[in-house]
Amino acid sequence: MSEGGGSRGAEEKDIRKAGDSDPGCHQDREYCGSHSVGEGACWEQRTLGPGQQRWHLRPLGSQRVDEKTGLASVLDVNLLGLIEVTLSMLPLVRKARGRVVNVSSILGRVSLGGSGGYCISKYGIEAFSDSLRRELRYFGVKVAIIEPGFFLTGMASSARLCSNIQMLWDQTSSEIREIYGEKYLASYLKNLNELDQRCNKDLSVVTDCMEHALTACHPRTRYSAGWDAKLFFTPLSYLPTFLVDALLYWTSPKPDKAL
Template sequence: MWFWLLAFLGFYFLFRWYWYRQILQNLTDKYVFITGCDSGFGNLLARQLDEQGLRVLAACLTQRGIEQLKEATSQRLQTIILDVTDSENVAAAASWVKQQVGDRGLWGLVNNAGIASPMAPNGWLTKNDFCKILNVNLVGMIDVTLSLLPLIRKAKGRIVNVSSVFGRISFVGGGYNISKYGVEAFSDSLRRELCSFGVKVCIIEPGAFKTPITDLKYIEETIQQIWSCLPEEIKESYGQASYDNYLKNQHRTLNARSSKLTLVTDCMEHALTAVHPHTRYSAGWDAKLFYLPFSYLPTSVADFLSLMQ
């Protein structure tokens, strides 16, 4: 009995390993459009895919980002300035992509552009603070996706949306968690909608990594600025201890960030190049061993543990 059970499990994991290791052929004929390539995951992925021979179309927010990326890549890689919050800019970028890919369509779209600040307790923030993040991480991502959808359907390609472990659990206030929950919802509905077109939609859920958007100094300065601008009534209501504790928790979380960004970009690459990509990718040991298991706890238990921090 136990022998056959172990044999079955061994066969299952061997088959699973083989199934997900199969890579597509003719990758050099495929175009991939990536947003947020100035730095971090987007920049590394653009260089990584360029080395693999794919035709990378990299969108950067700044001219400096474009220049630095071009210095590190081949002449195959093409760049464009893109602010995902500007609908006219998004439409122009979509037209540019169409010119680049021609009749073959767009194989891959990686929605990577994102910001994390302002991040603070909800009661310290304004509507504009929430909108600043939502407009980039969620609304901008949706705008880019809808603009390029006809090209992706034509190629029966892939959409890779960068979410976060904080798209499953909310430890902090502000728009970041909300935006990532939205990314998860949009991706799920899009995956089911596009299945009949042969398009696959994958979600990347990284843990904490050292990228410019999680720069500790910048986030602490932002929190300090938000606190200093609050009315005295709100400061007194929350108390100085609440502010100090919030800063301490952020400092502890951000100090645990991983610097191995390839854990994330390897997931992105697999989602774009594997014959059978995963629906979701959890990147980082903190995501696999803490955040995702935490998200499956009963709400009362999760709330209790959160309050103990």
């Protein structure tokens, strides 16, 4: 977590040791609320020396969209968790003139139907990161956004997504199931099953962007990771809204009760 020279590896090893030996240190893999954020900030202050630069890299949260409860769950992890962690570390980052690297998504540029809270959270990350970058520029802090396209990960595997969609379908009201119909569900699940073939399997495309954002003298503001992000979604985001709506309308599954 520091941008040193040859001593970087030793410093990181010492940091890991300090964290392992500290009985009050619990590095949760998932955002669990304000208490865990505060503990993380205290741990960083204890383990990192004053001459080290800080940077913060937020991974993607989990996706679960159902009604209001599901939306709130996604926003808590993907957006509010990211904001709270970033703000808690901000005094250290500002003091060290460090960097903030937030992982958003190409779906923070183009919102797809059926993605609900996920797209909302990614648009929120984009807006928060833009505001943060403009505010912290006066203090020498650089803020970058990683916008990955579709990559094959354990979280985005077609089997997991299909299972989640089927579970939500079984839990939804009979009225909603009647409006959308079994044909819509079958078409939606078919598209999800093809994700494994469509998604990029080379995650180094994303990690290379992260590395550049953290180590380059002049990092970019935004990194589009993957050919689908570069050649389809990013250009799509600049088209007039009515064209984007028409394209997505004609290429998406239609509910049974659609007009």
